[in-house]
Amino acid sequence: MHTVDEIPWGTILSIVGLVVPIIAFVWEFGVAGRKRLGYRVQMDTSARDLTQSAEADAFAKLKLENGRGLDDPSFALLRIENSGISSIRPGDYAVPEEHKVGLHVHFPGRRVVGMAITEFSTESLRDSFGADSGLQPREIVEGDQRRTTGIIDLPKVTLNRRGHYKVLALLERVDEVDDEQKKPRVIGAITGGAGTGDIMLTKSHTTGLSKPMAALIAFLMLVSAGQLVYSLFLEPASAPLDCARGKLALVGSTAFVPVLQEAGRLYAASCPGSDFTIDAKGSLEGLITLEQRGRTAGPEGPSALTFSDGEKPDRFPQLLPRPVAFSLFTLVVNKEAGVQDLSLDEIRRLFSGQIANWRDVGGRDVPVRLVNRHSDSGTRRTLEQQVLNGKWVPGDNSNDCREAGAGAPAGVVRCSRASTEDVLDAVAQVPGAVGYSELGIAAGRTDVLPVRIDGHAATLEGALHSAYPYWQTEYAYTYGEPKADSLAASFLRYLTNQVGKDVVRAHGHRPCAELGNPVLCRPSASTTP
Structure with missing residues (x-):
């Protein structure tokens, strides 16, 4: 238990002093979600307002095929854009999967006479x-006639980062509405986005921070940064409560390497004296390595x-298992294959060589x-099982390959690669190649x-409701029960606390x-490859 005097108030205040201005700055200029879809109204003008030349009156005299003139015609140009940091896929739109339409453009008080998609990124x-x-x-x-409304239905379009169309x-x-009410708006939502995932108006900001506010934020950041440097590097620092010192090798699954790299880096940054090495050569190879080290290790394990x-x-x-995560995997294909949906029967015939x-x-x-992982790969065993x-x-x-x-x-040509990244590289480079990967890396x-x-x-x-079969539990294994104050035990606890999660x-x-x-995520009956 820490006493009041032992609480690092200086460090806490320094961090708060840095975080508050940064949050204010980011909030001022917009927060980009992991996935974010937005739109800009780049033009919305009445044809009757065009009076700069004699020919401009032609816009106001636009007519339909039956010769009827348009009542107060207008033009609108909207830019639909991916304003986040991740790609938007058809499955990200918050509509049922079988629906083709993902978004709706609404023009209150008006109806759509004609439309076109005019520009693609x-x-x-x-x-x-x-x-x-x-x-x-x-x-x-x-009655017996059909007429358009003020709504345009837009399909579920794949948009890479900064992708757009107009x-x-x-x-x-058709109705009298005031200028504020008649503004076009895009209706829809995406899953996994910022906040509610609603489609955001992303017009550029034309005003910035006031000079006094900018000066205040800059001053606070300088003061806080100086205090933080002093607290972290000049004052004696005590380690967090659950920190452990020593060296720890993380071996096994290549699919879980990105998690281990980041978690090890963050743990070492918080806990001086801890050092991690990652040697991932496949799940089975990792189990063999741990078992061999355990037999020759001393009492400390x-x-x-x-x-x-x-x-x-x-x-x-x-070797004792500890469930850590529920992991998804996916098949991947080279773009020249022309296929992105396969049945289970087709996949089984592909990998058995019946489809060439x-x-x-x-x-x-x-x-x-076919680009496979080596036989000691857990990703491969999961595919097989x-x-x-x-x-x-x-x-x-x-x-x-x-x-x-x-x-x-x-x-059928078959080859194997040692790691997930190697499989993905081969699939990308070889026409007609198909392989498999942990979902996060493939995405x-x-x-x-x-x-x-x-x-x-x-x-x-999909996995939880048995609709998608390619998933697996990621386990951490120890040789026997590690000591509670060991780096291995501490790192396992770290993976299950808030930062690790x-x-x-x-x-x-x-x-x-x-x-x-x-x-x-709990262990079930063991399987022998």
Whole structure:
């Protein structure tokens, strides 16, 4: 228990002094969510207001096909844009998966006479607005006639970071509304976004901080930074309550490496005297390493932890499991395959070698090339157990993943790679290649495409409701029970506290303690590969 005198008030005040101005600054200029979709109204003008030339009156005389003139015509140009830091995918729109429409543009008091999509940040976006995309002005039936309303339905468009497209609309007034009420607005929401995920108006700010406010924030930041430097580097610092010193090797799953790298770095920054090394060569290799170190270690036990995608085989009785996270995995394909949705039966026939060309499953005329992990990979074992119905993936016949080696059996080209990143690199570079990866790592790549299974993307909800099969529990293994004051025990506790859970969550996993049904993260019967 700390006394009042032992509480590091200087450090606390310094941090508060730094955080408050930073929050004020960020809030002033807008907070970008992990996913954020916004729009700008770049033009909204009445054709009757155009009086700068003799020809301008032609806009006010616009007519329909039946010869009727438009009542107070106007033009509007809206820019729909990804204003966040992550890509927006069709599955991110907060509408049922079977719906084509993701957003609605509403023009109060007006109806849509004509519309067009006029600009794309990348030419590939044009394909998202085909005849079957759901793009259309909404219509209503009045008697025997149909007429458009003031709403345009927009399809669920994939937008990479800073991606955008523009909607141009010719409108006609139908009701009297004031200028404030008739402003166009985009209606919809995305999941995983900032706040409620609503579509935000992202027009540029034209005013900044006042000079006195800017000077005050700058002064506070300088003072706080100086005090923080003094508190951290000049005053004697005491370590946090649960810190431990020493060296600890983190081995095993390559899929969990990003979590271990960040968690180890943050722990070492908070706990001086702790040092972590990461040597990930696959789940099974990690279990073997831990077991070998444990047999030769002294009473203190081995200074190592192993992380495994799924449970250990039966032959490691001394290794004790601790469920850490619920992890999702995904199949990935090369962009030339032309496929992003496969049934379970198609996947099983692919990996058994029965499907040799992507055209056989609705893709392009490109040969299938299978890029696997080595047999000691937990990601591979999870694929075999959860997706391939317990059938082991056949052996390799290629080193370069492009052509079968000399003397190798004929058939689909198969190769193996040592790590998740190596698999993703091979899939990206080899036409027609298909492989698999932990979801968080794959989601950070733009050079490969994720594959839905039976129409279901890799989501926690899909996995929890048995709609998506490719998932696994990530376990941490110790050799016997580590001492409570050891670095291994302390780091395991760190992974399950708030900071550690934030790290796990940030990399696409879900901490076991946060699942509505924690039984999914508990050890079950062991499996032997």
